[in-house]
Amino acid sequence: xxxxxxxxxxxxxxxxxxxxxxxxxxxxxxxxxxxxxxxxxxxxxxxxxxxxxxxxxxxxxxxxxxxxxxxxxxxxxxxxxxxxxxxxxxxxxxxxxxxxxxxxxxxxxxxxxxxxxxxxxxxxxxxxxxxxxxxxxxxxxxxxxxxxxxxxxxxxxxxxxxxxxxxxxxxxxxxxxxxxxxxxxxxxxxxxxxxxxxxxxxxxxxxxxxxxxxxxxxxxxxxxxxxxxxxxxxxxxxxxxxxxxxxxxxxxxxxxxxxxxxxxxxxxxxxxxxxxxxxxxxx
Amino acid sequence: xxxxxxxxxxxxxxxxxxxxxxxxxxxxxxxxxxxxxxxxxxxxxxxxxxxxxxxxxxxxxxxxxxxxxxxxxxxxxxxxxxxxxxxxxxxxxxxxxxxxxxxxxxxxxxxxxxxxxxxxxxxxxxxxxxxxxxxxxxxxxxxxxxxxxxxxxxxxxxxxxxxxxxxxxxxxxxxxxxxxxxxxxxxxxxxxxxxxxxxxxxxxxxxxxxxxxxxxxxxxxxxxxxxxxxxxxxxxxxxxxxxxxxxxxxxxxxxxxxxxxxxxxxxxxxxxxxxxxxxxxxxxxxxxxxxxxxxxx
Numbered sequence: 001x002x003x004x005x006x007x008x009x010x011x012x013x014x015x016x017x018x019x020x021x022x023x024x025x026x027x028x029x030x031x032x033x034x035x036x037x038x039x040x041x042x043x044x045x046x047x048x049x050x051x052x053x054x055x056x057x058x059x060x061x062x063x064x065x066x067x068x069x070x071x072x073x074x075x076x077x078x079x080x081x082x083x084x085x086x087x088x089x090x091x092x093x094x095x096x097x098x099x100x101x102x103x104x105x106x107x108x109x110x111x112x113x114x115x116x117x118x119x120x121x122x123x124x125x126x127x128x129x130x131x132x133x134x135x136x137x138x139x140x141x142x143x144x145x146x147x148x149x150x151x152x153x154x155x156x157x158x159x160x161x162x163x164x165x166x167x168x169x170x171x172x173x174x175x176x177x178x179x180x181x182x183x184x185x186x187x188x189x190x191x192x193x194x195x196x197x198x199x200x201x202x203x204x205x206x207x208x209x210x211x212x213x214x215x216x217x218x219x220x221x222x223x224x225x226x227x228x229x230x231x232x233x234x235x236x237x238x239x240x241x242x243x244x245x246x247x248x249x250x251x252x253x254x255x256x257x258x259x260x261x262x263x264x265x266x267x268x269x270x271x272x273x274x275x276x277x278x279x280x281x282x283x
Numbered sequence: 284x285x286x287x288x289x290x291x292x293x294x295x296x297x298x299x300x301x302x303x304x305x306x307x308x309x310x311x312x313x314x315x316x317x318x319x320x321x322x323x324x325x326x327x328x329x330x331x332x333x334x335x336x337x338x339x340x341x342x343x344x345x346x347x348x349x350x351x352x353x354x355x356x357x358x359x360x361x362x363x364x365x366x367x368x369x370x371x372x373x374x375x376x377x378x379x380x381x382x383x384x385x386x387x388x389x390x391x392x393x394x395x396x397x398x399x400x401x402x403x404x405x406x407x408x409x410x411x412x413x414x415x416x417x418x419x420x421x422x423x424x425x426x427x428x429x430x431x432x433x434x435x436x437x438x439x440x441x442x443x444x445x446x447x448x449x450x451x452x453x454x455x456x457x458x459x460x461x462x463x464x465x466x467x468x469x470x471x472x473x474x475x476x477x478x479x480x481x482x483x484x485x486x487x488x489x490x491x492x493x494x495x496x497x498x499x500x501x502x503x504x505x506x507x508x509x510x511x512x513x514x515x516x517x518x519x520x521x522x523x524x525x526x527x528x529x530x531x532x533x534x535x536x537x538x539x540x541x542x543x544x545x546x547x548x549x550x551x552x553x554x555x556x557x558x559x560x561x562x563x564x565x566x567x568x569x570x571x572x573x574x575x576x577x578x579x580x
Contacts, residue, residue: 004380004381007381008381008383011375011381011383012383015372015375015383015385015389018368018372018393019389019392019393021452022392022393022395022396022452022456023392023395025396025407025408025411025452026395028407028411028418029407032410032418040416040418041415041416042421043421043422043424043425044418044419044421044422044425094297094298094301095298097294097295097297097298098294098295098297098298100294101290101291101292101293101294101295102291102295104290104291105287105288105290105291105294106288106291107288107289107291107292110291113295113299120302120306120307123310123561124509124512124513124560124561124564125513126513126515126537126540126557126560127310127313127557127558127560127561128306128309128310128312128313129309129313129540129557130309130312130313130316130544130550130553130554130557131308131309131310131311131312131313131314131316131554132305132309133544134309134312134316134326134327134550135304135305135308135309135312138326147305150301150305151301151305151306153297153298153301154298154299154301154302154305154306156302156306159298179287185287185290186290189294210398213400214398214399214400214401216400216401216402216516217515217516217541221545231400232400232401232402232403233402235400235402235403235406236402236405236406236520236524238406239406239409239520239523239524240524247410247416250406250410251407251410254403254406254407254410257400257403258399258400258403261398261399261400262395262398265391265395265398269391269394270387270391272394272398273387273390273391273394273460276394276457276460276461276464277460277461277463277464277467278464
């Protein structure tokens with residue numbers, strides 16, 4: 001029994017060490033955003049400094065006024081928020097609609113079309129990147145949010161996931177009953193199916209939102225105007241600006257860019273983790 | 284009933300319209316571009332058709348070969364560390380004799396890095412690993428572990444290792460969740476039987492746990508391979524927006540593609556790189572899949 005407790009002690013020590021390793025970059029980031037430039041240069045310390053407000057003012061000053069290129073971190077927030085919300089709503093609604101179309105109706109070519117969706121799930125995203133850029137150049141939609149938002153109407157993985165959900169939870173008799181009651185097909189989808197699918201839509205929405213919020217490569221390629229940059233692209237470009245000269249301000253900007261995700265994770269962590277577990281076992 | 288079935292087309296049509304325009308067409312256009320000398324001026328359709336010339340160039344391109352090797356090195360170190368760590372954690376937490384507590388808390392902490400905006404993560408590590416002002420050197424100097432600052436991102440091997448470790452830091456929690464769920468899914472009877480038969484932990488792990496986890500391990504390795512061979516953001520941002528790090532050690536295949544297209548305007552060639560990469564991913568996914576299944580008893 002004592003030997004077992006000893007092993008347990010060692011394992012807890014190992015786990016705690018690993019947890020600290022996971023968290024220490026965040027700690028460095030948050031603590032350094034409260035310290036002044038000279039304090040940071042002198043070395044790392046776990047004691048927070050007193051320069052948070054100064055760092056914030058300096059960051060805002062250099063992002064807004066001096067070089068006129070970066071229009072402030074709050075604008076980055078707004079841009080990212082507009083994009084991520086639009087993507088989440090479109091992807092959730094149209095994926096549910098498509099999944100239901102495949103689930104509830106028999107039509108010619110259904111199998112082939114569904115296999116096409118499965119195939120597209122496996123194609124790496126960078127394969128079409130250059131064609132995507134050229135397409136948007138031809139459509140004159142570069143430097144707009146259209147290439148970031150509209151393609152989310154067609155999200156193969158979400159459709160696949162929602163169809164699986166329908167197959168495992170929906171009973172066709174429910175649709176039949178609604179038809180007998182005289183409900184139209186479009187009304188059935190909106191009034192009966194959509195509410196039933198909400199758990200699946202919510203699960204996918206969390207991941208869609210985080211994915212859209214964190215997306216870097218596509219906006220990097222299609223957005224040119226700094227005032228339209230979503231947060232990740234804005235972060236990448238900060239490095240070359242005046243903010244980067246002040247370490248504390250830079251750490252603060254990084255902290256602010258990840259804060260929404262950390263806060264969301266605090267509330268949703270159980271939900272997110274159980275979704276990952278469930279998804280992987282089924283596959 | 285039959286008249287209703289036309290609604291099937293109606294319901295799936297928005298998806299397939301957008302899918303054709305923004306999903307399928309760009310892939311075909313990229314393929315077309317890879318047969319031209321398109322330089323990003325005008326339209327790809329007015330560029331000269333050069334047949335397989337771009338692909339011939341790709342095969343002989345020493346820089347692409349280096350990018351290929353870099354990508355594998357960075358991914359290889361990362362997947363070994365990631366899998367080892369995730370397996371150890373999953374075994375520790377699922378051990379019936381130890382009954383460790385706090386799984387959900389540890390799981391949440393280990394997973395947290397995975398949700399971070401990658402560009403912020405890259406920027407953060409750029410500052411933490413900085414030669415003169417970095418927090419890591421500061422910490423190590425203070426603890427007396429090093430006597431002078433180490434230029435982590437200034438030497439090829441440490442720069443690649445840094446990216447591998449950042450990738451491990453980002454992904455081991457995710458892999459742990461998946462493998463742990465896999466172990467939880469294995470019937471307890473197997474472990475009890477092994478325990479009754481007097482198998483020790485190591486034997487149980489190699490004879491019971493690992494073989495039963497094979498499908499999930501394949502899933503983890505293949506998804507990680509597909510993502511890892513497309514590694515872009517961290518090396519791009521850590522090497523100062525695509526410069527490629529010391530001696531080009533951080534030029535990955537997608538970074539090479541990106542630079543060919545958006546820096547040097549070699550769109551035709553970059554499209555060939557994209558298809559080359561696609562082929563590489565396809566071939567190695569099949570090899571991993573077959574290789575791991577062949578070992579089956």
